[in-house]
Amino acid sequence: MVFEKVAEILAETAAEVIEPRFRALAAGDVVEKAPGELVTVADREAELIIAERLRGLLPVPVVGEEAVSVDPSLVEAVRTEPAVWLVDPLDGTGNFVAGKGDYAVMAALVRDGEAVAAWIWQPVCGVGYAAEKGGGAWRDGERLRRAPAGDGPERWRGAVLGRFLGPEMRAVVTEGARGFASVTGGSGAAGVEYPRVAAGEQDFTLFWRTLPWDHAPGSLLVREAGGVSARLDGDPYRPGRNVEGLLVAADEDCWRQVRERLLGMAP
Incomplete structure (x- = not known):
């Protein structure tokens, strides 16, 4: 139940605060949080929403990209806590700002320093990926099995x-x-x-x-x-x-x- 719910949280949050701003960012919606690193109001709002909803599923620390940009010490939880949520609320912010559709919303559950579950939502394509350690990888509910590269x-x-x-x-x-x-x-x-x-x-x-x-x-x-x-x-x-x-x-x-x-x- 939790596994499916995380995918829903990412898609719903994207629909609420990310997609309405795609190719519609207003003046002041984009700032430089570090040299060459952009952040938008959509990144920040999405992370707050996702973090709150994930804690409602499993009350462990949330390590989000935007929170860490403000307080870098938060990332230590990945190494020190028994379990944490990792959140990238808008992966590919530069593409998003440029009006390109190659961006995603991502989350992972980490236990004892190792990812045990993962979710990727691509809003423009409307495609979701998920994986569970020992349980396989999935695209929109269909099992993904990567064939060897072959051929040289x-x-x-x-x-x-x-x-x-x-x-x-x-x-x-x-x-x-x-x-x-x-x-x-x-x-x-x-x-x-x-x-x-x-x-x-x-x-x-x-x-x-x-x-x-x-x-x-x-x-x-x-x-x-x-x-x-x-x-x-x-x-x-x-x-x-x-x-x-x-x-x-x-x-x-x-x-x-x-x-x-x-x-x-x-x-």
Whole structure:
């Protein structure tokens, strides 16, 4: 019951305060919360609503992106509390501000530092994704099973969200990308990129910044669909460990070969 209710909360909140502002933001509705980081009135209102409703389902701390931007110490709850809700009320805010539909609303339940349930709602598409540790991944109630990439790297399609790459790593990735069929700059939203890998629309995605609300939902979704989400040292993604670099791929062989060919890292 709780599992289905979270999906409803995300969709209902999006309909109430996010979708009415899409391509209709007023003057003053958008501010810069940090250099290059936008936040809108929709982000903030949605997080307050989602947090209150999630606490009504399970009264544990809520770690939301916008609350952490005000009080960074709140993120410590992911490591110290037995259970927390993670909330990204509007993933892809830059796209939302620009009138692009690649944005999502996301949440995850974390127990003992590991995501055990996850939800992603894409308002423009009207598509919902969910995953439960050991219970599978789902798109609109249908089971997602990611097929292996197959066919070899020269036929694989991927994305590199390179905004936070340093110049040296950017040069390495630019050169390595030549060995694949296609490597794009991605959508600019984790809540779009992870479902693309889970659903077989692309074979891999490289992220560099790894904030927990961005990656806990999608990492669980991909893993439960049969894919891989791991740090560059091979450790499976856990939201309590905030280090740079996260590679998501269709399967173990794809992950290893992308790591070697795209990043120049020894097997």
